Amino acid sequence: MELPGEPSKREVITTYCPANNEPIARVRQASLADYEETVKKAREAWRIWADIPAPKRGEIVRQIGDALREKIQVLGSLVSLEMGKILVEGVGEVQEYVDICDYAVGLSRMIGGPILPSERPGHALIEQWNPVGLVGIITAFNFPVAVYGWNNAIAMICGNACLWKGAPTTSLISVAVTKIIAKVLEDNKLPGAICSLTCGGADIGTSMAKDEQVNLLSFTGSTQVGKQVALMVQERFGRSLLELGGNNAIIAFEDADLSLVVPSALFAAVGTAGQRCTTARRLFLHESIHDEVVNRLTKAYAQIRVGNPWDANVLYGPLHTKQAVSMFLGAVEEAKKEGGTVVYGGKVMDRPGNYVEPTIVTGLDHSASIVHTETFAPILYVFKFKNEDEVFAWNNEVKQGLSSSIFTKDLGRIFRWLGPKGSDCGIVNVNIPTSGAEIGGAFGGEKHTGGGRESGSDAWKQYMRRSTCTINYSKDLPLAQGIKFQ
Template sequence: MADASRLTETVQEVLRSLGVDPRLTEGGNRPVRSPLTGEIVAHVHDSTAQEARAAIGSAHEAFLQWRKVPAPRRGEFVRLLGEELRAAKDDLGRLVTIEAGKIVSEGLGEVQEMIDICDLAVGLSRQLYGLTMGSERADHRLQEQWHPAGVVGVISAFNFPVAVWSWNAALAFVCGDAVVWKPSEKTPLTALAVQALVERAARKFGPDAPQGLSRVLIGAREVGEVLVEDARVPVVSATGSTAMGRIVGQKVAARFGRSILELGGNNASIVTPSADLDLALRAIAFGAIGTAGQRCTTLRRLIVHESVYDTLVASLKRVYASVSIGNPLESDALVGPLIDEAAFQGMQKALAEARAAGGKVQGGERFTEGVSANAFYVRPALVEMAGQTGPVVHETFAPILYVLKYSTLEEAIALQNGVPQGLSSSIFTTDMREADRFLSATGSDCGIANVNMGSSGAEIGGAFGGEKETGGGRESGSDAWKAYMRRQTNAINYGTAMPLAQGVKFDIDAPAEDKGSANA
């Protein structure tokens, strides 16, 4: 196992390679710990409230200039950013692993997601389309335009420390907005690295990229509150817990701003009698165990038909007992650490509640073999429950999979929908009627509904987000770009008459001199 000083040296080497000013990560008041070993690898400087307001002011001034740059030209800036991300993929992906604890392929995959959204945004820069509509008035035309909204505030969580920013920022940049980013206080190093890449792309882009176009605010809740409450930030995208979203949503709404909320996800998969169980097993394992259960789309509830329950659960128990756990920088383990001790304690509390409710728990204990004693590795937990009560209804950000049994599809869908959250869902079936029922208006009530795949692993081409206590926000693909712009409806009169809509009559006699000038 690598010693403590070596990991810190690795972090500094990676930060230097990415172009991060050493002064930003040394001598600060906030320690940054790697979940891989639990050690402090850097000290960053928290932004003060005054610095946060100044950053917002700088971003607002940048927006006033950036909105004048043609959208395809703005797309060129995002293309350059994508090229910087391609060149830095290995280093940035490694930093994601060190700071968030993801296995190496997931760290690299997160950076690839950033590259992909940049590619999507470049194409989008030439397709910020509006509509032309027929008018009820003769010689009139109605049209719809989309204009830049202003400064977009982005509040991201530790589990996707860079990808969520890119979903917002790449779209915001091509839409003509500036971006102020408050990353999780648990993962500030990746944010500073991304900012360095943005600045590198801006230098290559030239003077059309104004100072302040992208800013990063490091700190805890107090810094986020400045961003949320500032009227110069018309759009706030916040990813995190439902409790956090309630606060953000209310504060932004109080000043008539707009929120894009990506909150809790108590996701479920239904396994029907006709399911391909081998396929389902692979999808369930990644969905429930991947990222140590720390994805918003992590599979947390498995609803299995009684006819295949024993077979599937037996296979899952073997997978759970044998899955590899360890430091992803030193092994090819599939499960890395939880982010910190608080996450471990939350997991243990949920498992205790499950046992008290009659649940049969396999796994869930702390894993210590060959890993640092200061880090929090765990065995994923498989919990068989008689009913959907207690901890099953809540989301615990850890690798806990609750398994429930069902008899009819109607019962399964009711269980799937019977929680406050509504992010992601899936069904495993080879029956076309079951699949279509699940995707219908009487099926899953989630923002994401998949067939013959797990709940986790969304592509950037589709809009990402959920319903109910998930917040209702949408990011990434499809028409999610509209959230970063303001809509304007135009009516154009190209005739000489002045008809009013709905047949309203308001005729006046123009003074003679006006009639004369009109005919001149």
């Protein structure tokens, strides 16, 4: 929303198409006064929304999902245009929002706490769950629709209002999604401010982190910024939900099915041009299969169809910004300095836009500093290992703990991998890639990934506050633990 006044005093940013770096939109950013007014309107809207029964809220979310379905192709195309991911991924991202709306509709009839047995006669002990109030949602450029959807659909059925700040470089997508939601709300005679948007940069993000009126702040982004956000929120004893970086590994043992390993590593390392938080950045291969897998993977990389992301036949598009290209080149050079050999890629492509070659690097030590640094680019570091204990330790030695996967047929090894001495990540896969999570499970990671959980399972609890309620329906007043006070 925008307050009356002089628009010229508000910053206007230009968003660019990553495929050619041509400008596509100019979006006016919110001022701090705009932000404060938006929060006020969102809080007022929450008072209306919280009174609506959860199943009725679910019906509104169902309509939002239907509205997104109707525009899935055009929204997916917009994601390709402004973010740069290929069309099938752009459409898939909108589909993910649709799916979480469907999931949330069912959840709206299931959220609630248990009735617990009381030790006191004539007493009932129950858990009551209520919405936290206003949920702030700060999302990153790489999933400009889906991550907001995970938060928004679940937060809404829980009875919360939402305040969204998308990435400044994908502002057009944020505006388009918000307009779709607002129409559904207003068609149902509800205030559009239930799902508010403020376009802005670090100043708006800082305001959200420090604002006591924002009851929960969900932040998706880098570990470095996430740490600052967490400290600001914790300073006011607020709640934060953090989805931060990942340094994800695929491990292939000697008994792995290579017909699964190669396409899985390809998709996980190259999908979204290496810009997913679940992108595979490390590939550990048993020494007996290392050379064969590297050879197969190199040939597969050579077959990748590169082009404009909105071309349905393309599998690999550009990086999001020119700055990302510079980071890619810096990481490749650092890998070489630390003893790595580039066996595929490593260069910027000679074409318009932010295109770089998907890259495979071998010969580095597993503890090399560049290996332990998350570079948001399609660089895959490949290593040899000898045994299970060694490689499980290598998987866990990085600071992040988001996603991980092993390829094996050994049932005992699979359950050791899933157990307390296996992977320390929030997503622990077997015989599938590190990326491509389903909405039914909780999504998130451990350690420097932040510990937050979004999407399915019981992630809804993070958007609500719990009260333990004891009700005395007798005429006596017995105390717990048999205490006598008379």
